[in-house]
Amino acid sequence: MIRLVRTSDGVFVDLKGKQAGRGAYLHDKLSCWARGMKGALANALKTELNDDDRVRLEEFMKSLPAEQAEPSG
Numbered sequence: 001m002i003r004l005v006r007t008s009d010g011v012f013v014d015l016k017g018k019q020a021g022r023g024a025y026l027h028d029k030l031s032c033w034a035r036g037m038k039g040a041l042a043n044a045l046k047t048e049l050n051d052d053d054r055v056r057l058e059e060f061m062k063s064l065p066a067e068q069a070e071p072s073g
Contacts, residue, residue: 001025001026001027001028002026002027002028002055003014003015003017003019003023003024003025004023004024004041004045005019005020005021005022005023005024006021006022006023006045006046006047007019007020007021007070008051010047010050010053010056011041011045011047011049011053011056011057012056013056013057013060017032018048019064021052022045022046022047023045024041024044026041028064028065029064029067030061030064030067031067033057033061033064034061037054037057037058038048041057
């Protein structure tokens with residue numbers, strides 16, 4: 001799980017999980033981040049993501065591994 005934190009300066013990825021501020025967690029899956037960027041993350045952090053927040057988070061999303069298809073059976 002990856003912690004995100006809302007501070008007075010915006011929303012940031014908190015890899016150490018120690019930064020002060022309101023926090024929320026997302027799995028390290030692109031699908032979870034895509035869902036979070038559509039509004040779930042803003043709701044959890046009780047804020048609206050501004051353009052700077054979105055750019056910062058989308059840059060981090062690029063570092064996430066591609067998802068593997070779930071084996072069936």
